[in-house]
Amino acid sequence: SRLEDTVKKTVSENPVVVYSKTWCSYSSEVKTLFKRLGVEPLVIELDEMGAQGPQVQKVLERLTGQHTVPNVFIDTVKLHRKGELESLLSEANIK
Amino acid sequence: SRLEDTVKKTVSENPVVVYSKTWCSYSSEVKTLFKRLGVEPLVIELDEMGAQGPQVQKVLERLTGQHTVPNVFIDTVKLHRKGELESLLSEANIK
Ligand SMILES: N[C@@H](CCC(=O)N[C@@H](CS)C(=O)NCC(=O)O)C(=O)O
Ligand SMILES: N[C@@H](CCC(=O)N[C@@H](CS)C(=O)NCC(=O)O)C(=O)O
Ligand code: FES
Secondary structure, three states: OHHHHHHHHHHHHOOEEEEEOOOOHHHHHHHHHHHHOOOOOEEEEHHHOOOHHHHHHHHHHHHHOOOOOOEEEEOHHHHHHOOOHHHHHHHHHHO | OHHHHHHHHHHHHOOEEEEEOOOOHHHHHHHHHHHHOOOOOEEEEHHHOOOHHHHHHHHHHHHHOOOOOOEEEEOHHHHHHOOOHHHHHHHHHHO
16 A cells, blocks of 8 residues: 555665654653664654554554554664664663 | 542542553553552543543543543552552552
């Protein structure tokens, strides 16, 4: 579908993409984490897209099996080229 | 208002009341915590009340200043009489 192509394009063109909802604390925590690590994600707030929000959430479920937010896509190669992979990995090692 | 009286009555008649939303992870964590402590809260899922949900959320904000979920009410006297205050306090001390 056109919406599915849009999502695939978004995810392939950006090193980090976070599908989020503005009022969701779990989503806020993920956005804050990336900020703290100096990584700038593309944030897509599903609750600010009107009727398209639930549709995108359905597409994400088709593509990833996950129907919840936050839904995070990380392109490690792109991140590495931006020099931002190290901070993400060290954070993962700390946890 | 009638809705405000209903909320006040609910809170006064139950040792623990959690105003929650079914799809909210923060709300789930609070409900799980009480379960783990052997405390049985009255859970009110605001997203399962149709149009009344947002209205109750507004009433809670008027009464408590808090507009978010989970919104938790604990009557320590009632809890103590049920013998459940100890576990709650020891959990608070551990944190
Ligand atoms: N364990 C998952 C929990 C994800 C989850 O349950 N997300 C909730 C919001 S906190 C959700 O998407 N609920 C359904 C919805 O909002 O459509 C995680 O850490 O991401
Ligand atoms: N720090 C607060 C966060 C509360 C919060 O932001 N709750 C969100 C859901 S996770 C909320 O109620 N957002 C507005 C709404 O859902 O109406 C807490 O720990 O309770
Ligand atoms: S944590 Fe509350 S909606 Fe996600």
